[in-house]
Amino acid sequence: MNILIITQYFYPENFKSNDLAFELKNRGHNVTVLTGIPNYPEGKIFDGYGFFKNKKQVINGVRVIRSLLLPRGKGGGLRLFTNYYSFAFFASIKAFFLGINNRFDAIIVHEPSPITQYYPALLMNKLWKIPVYFWVMDLWPESLSIAGGIKNKFILNYYSKVIKNFYKNAEKLLVTSKGFRSAINEKGDFDDKIVYFPNWAEDSISDGNKDFPIPKMPDGFKVMFAGNIGEAQDLENIMKAAVQLKANKNIKFILVGDGRKMPFVKNFIEEHKLTDTVSVMGRFPVEAMSSFFDKADIMLVTLKDDPIFNLTVPAKLQAYMSASKPVIAMLNGEGAQNVIDAECGFVVAAGDYSSLAKTILTASELSYEQLQKLGSNSRKYYEMNFKMSACISNLESIISKEN
Template structure:
């Protein structure tokens, strides 16, 4: 098939869209990616990219076309608005010309947020009737209200109408969490379009180089958090749990990644003198994760206690499972249920930092063999539910159903 993937985020930014494009191309499909100039998460355009540099590329056989956008900067509300809509505007222009010179069997919209990434695909749908497959990884306008702090009813009402229109113009709506179904169906009769399409872990994590060079990590019982350090991840309560465990010197929190909450984390560490027990490793490529994970005793996943997050399964759950690591979680909903069902670790309620601290302390006292068993359970559950090869095969079947 000839496939266009529309996504604001793509390699060298670390998102599932990269896996999807490269794997589909490897399987013999002709894949073009319409994306933005990489600037996530720092908010600055990556080195070797720019308004006049590497706007067109070919990587692993995938044709990449990079639309203009305004970088997200420090992630403030106005700057994010301009970042989102500048991509939607300029990518729609690119999509118009792509539609004139190409006929696509399918357009896939990768939407971890914002919802505005759908606009270029909508143009192709309206002008050339190209079927659009909407890969929903974040619910709007709920996310705008809860994570973005937007409370204006007119604004939320506007985005609800936009979302309904996008769902209406989708051939299929691919959801990463079964809990999304209820929210989507509340906006219209879309149940027949909805297909469960879970996240997977990158091969570089599950089968990566465990000897990738990384900084020396502290000795002790390492509780590792890897990924975006943002508002949704509830760093406030992670830090409170670390403070609760301050006197237990053998327990070391290791944070791998970066994001909007990093200034808060650094300030909290400084104010509470947690330098001995909280280690900030910094941001590293996906290829380094196997090496980091290999050094950890348990992996940490957290989400705030909000209705939208309770419907979400963080992608790091699959990543941790793929690496055969036991998991400590502070979250509600489907993510917690996965951990309990798989018997791969421990889950406490979202926001309950005291219970998190107690759970970590108990985990640190478990025999090594028991932790290894939890890790084995995690890997087994991953192989049965979240392998990339099976997920992509499922997607091919979904796309083929329309084109047969």
């Protein structure tokens, strides 16, 4: 098949769109990616790229067309708005000429925020009737309100109408969480379009190099949080749990990653004198994660207590499971149920930092064999439910049936 993937984020940025494109190409499909100039997450254009540099590439056999956009900078509201809409505008122009010069069988829109990535696909769908498969990884306008802090009813109502139109024009809605079904159906009768299409972990995590050079880990029972350090991840309550465990010098919190809440985390560590028990590693490439995970005793996944997050399965959970690691989850909903069903760790309610602290203490007293058993259960559950090869095979089946 001749497949176009539209996404604001693509290699060398680290997103699932990379796996999607390269795996479909490996399976014999002709794959084109319409994307932006790489600048996530630092907000600066990556070395080797620019407004007039590397606008067209072939990466692992995938044709990559890069659209102009304004870099996201430090991520303030106005800067993000211009980042999102500049991509939507310029990518729509690129999409018009791509549609004239190519015959695509299907368009896949890869949608972590923002939903504005759908506009180029909508144009091509209207002009050439190309079916669009909308991979919904984030619910709008809910996440705009909760994670983005937008409370203006006019803005939220506007995006409710926008997303409803996108859902209406999509051939299928691929959802990363089964809980998304109810939220999407609240906006209209889209039930027959919804298909469960979960996240997976990169092979570099599940089967990667455990000898990748990383900073020396502190001694003790290592509780590792890896990934985006943002508003949704409830760093406030992770830090409160660290305060409660401050006297236990054997328990060490390891934070790998970066994000909007990192200044808060660093200030909290200094203010509460947690430097002996909380270590901030910073951001590393995905290739380093296997090495980091190997040094951890247990992995931590958290989300704030909010209805939208209760519907969400954090992508890091699949990564933890793929690496055969036991898990402590401070969240509600489907993500928590995954940990329970897998019998791979511990679950406490979202926001319950006291229970998190007690549970970490309990976990630290488990034997090596007990932790290994939980990790083995993680991997088994991942193999049965989140293996990339099975996910992509399912996607091929979905698209081929409609074409």
